[in-house]
Amino acid sequence: MARSLTCVVAEDETLLREALLTLLSQVWPELRVVAACDDGGAALEAIATFQPDVALLDIRMPGLNGLEVAAGALDASPGTQVVFITAYDQYAIAAFDKGAVDYLLKPVALPRLQACRERIEARAAKGAAPDAALAALLQQLTGALPSVAKAPPLVWLTASSGKDTRLIMVDDIAYFQSDTKYTAVMTADGESLLRKPIRELLDALDPAVFKQIHRSTIVNMKAVASVTRDEMGRGLLRLKTRPETLTVSQPFMNLFRNM
Known part of the structure; x- marks a missing residue:
């Protein structure tokens, strides 16, 4: 019997995080979520601590964004497969269309999450290391994240x-x-x-x-x-x-x- 995979989930919006955890329990009941985090720093430390098989990372988070967490995970847990969660349809398609690293569009749909599960399990069964593909993707995306209007920094x-x-x-x-x-x-x-x-x-x-x-x-x-x-x-x-x-x-x- 194949072992159960472990997962870290990072989503800063409470309702979306809880909804994603509910979907995961339906689509992938064998998956063991070892940490559910609401910011990038907590996610990176959870990845380093638990060395999960997969990390589901919201691209937009306070402090470290999902891309920065993934960059840190290359050293902290190089065997972790990364799945990015994004609300940017065109951005996601352009960035991830090669399929080396998976992504989920908000709001996450059950069929898409099921397809994501199948890809992750297939890669895990092959023992494929995601680090080279992830490093290349992160380099491609540096500076390419769509800007979001924010209030001026605290003075x-x-x-x-x-x-x-x-x-x-x-x-x-x-x-x-x-x-x-x-x-x-x-x-x-x-x-x-x-x-x-x-x-x-x-x-x-x-x-x-x-x-x-x-x-x-x-x-x-x-x-x-x-x-x-x-x-x-x-x-x-x-x-x-x-x-x-x-x-x-x-x-x-x-x-x-x-x-």
Whole structure:
């Protein structure tokens, strides 16, 4: 008997994610979903942790988009087959018509998901490694993702420091770090607390300046003094205005190759 395949699902819209999980349970009941994520950073770390057979990745997500997650997965879990989920019909047809990497159009239809299942199972049975085809596709798509109008990046925010509420300019922030309830805002002057999750911040910050280096950490690249690599392949960031060193989680190092 063939083993059950494992899967990571990444879709930032709750209703669409739940609908996709329901469809998967109908079309592919043997598939074991090991993680269902609502942002790219969480998806990349789940892929690195679980080494799934397949990852279903929404192309549009806060922070790391599906293409960036797939790029990180090449190193973090090279055996994972990637299926992109997209709302862009013409874009998807042009990008994936060679069939090396599969895609699903929103809203996902049962017959299309069934066909996707059959392709994935056929490739898994052959033991085909998807890395070469995926790498070529990602290179082709670099810079080709259709732009979506967004609000201007966040310029300032308010955060709590003891009993005080501070107005903090975003340029003065060295990094953000979240826990279960709060996000710490770290500046040269100290730490303040923000009641906003990392995934919401990623949507509001300038992606050219603020980079996710861990599921719970976003760093201001202008605040980075230097980067080194340890023996485990992780990046260590030294900051200009803070004494601590930040660690780039290994799955994210693919996104920092030029540092």
